[in-house]
Amino acid sequence: MSLVIRTAESTDVHKLLDIYAYYVTDTAVTFEYEVPSLIDFQERMQSIQAFYPYLVAEEGGRILGYAYASAFHPRAAYAWSAEVTIYLDKAARGKGVGSKLYRTLENYLKEMGILNLNACIAQTDVEDEYLTNTSQVFHEKQGYQLVGTFHQSGYKFKRWYNMIWMEKLCGNHDKEVRPVVSFQELDNKESSS
Template sequence: MSIRIREVALEDAADLLQIYAYYVEKTAITFEYEIPSLEEFQGRIQKISAFYPYLVAEDEGTILGYAYASSFHPRAAYAWSAEATVYLSNTARGAGIGRLLYEQLENRLKKMGVLNLNACIATTDHEDPYLTNGSQKFHEALGFRLVGKFHQSGYKFQTWYDMIWMEKMLGEHTRQVNPIKSIHDCLLS
């Protein structure tokens, strides 16, 4: 297997949506109930990738997963924080692809000037066919730490699930900081 990490292209949307559809229909990893339309998903990709990195992992042209960062909060003082998201093809999990995607994502975010990387993760006290705590363990292995828990905040498959926030510091927090750059400005320099 020769994994290639690259920037997303709008033409990837159907493959990425197919990966995401599994999580909508079969898991409580996302609290979304309905699979978005292709047009809506393309719009999400365009909106996010206009400023933040949106990466695809592929092997010989087959997309195995994707990861992206997005705005943590729209207010100006949060500019140095971003939220990370990763989804892998159900058949590609456990092969280190998520780690590769996050490493590349973090490298790009550091170049942008992002200091805090946050992850919003569904969790449960009682693992079931729809949700294990694998995502939390994955993030812990990458250096994220738990910073908050919201109890029974998501209802899916007739079950209440918790939601946690995890964070990882990507840089030093100093009194004087440079403005955040778009990923496109970083790729050009």
């Protein structure tokens, strides 16, 4: 069986929420305390998909993870920057699924005109059962660089964790820059070709 990266569909929401729920209840990877309801999660997904790619990795009909981009900041001058996010089924980690998901996501974002990729990551000075620095290492391997640390800014499981920002530049920052197009516009152009 081969790994397939595809656009998330509304029928995937249950499986994606199952993957995310583990990170909420058992880790400090996300600083969210409670698993969102299915409706809330679906609304988040639809909101992101209105402009950005939301991708799933699937093998043999089983979803192994998902990745998406979202607005880095709502002001117009930030249009060329996007925040990237990835979550993998815990059994799929360390098998190259995340790298393939991110490469595909990054390629779409480049086509859209995005120049800066930003990742907000939970980080710790002392690894524990809730948080290791695996995500930071993963992003470094993908070419991201640490650009900032917010010390002891997240409190979960009666412990304080850091939050770091990592960045990857994926395009030229020319004086004249083309407008960013939505993933849907990009997808429509490819469909009509």
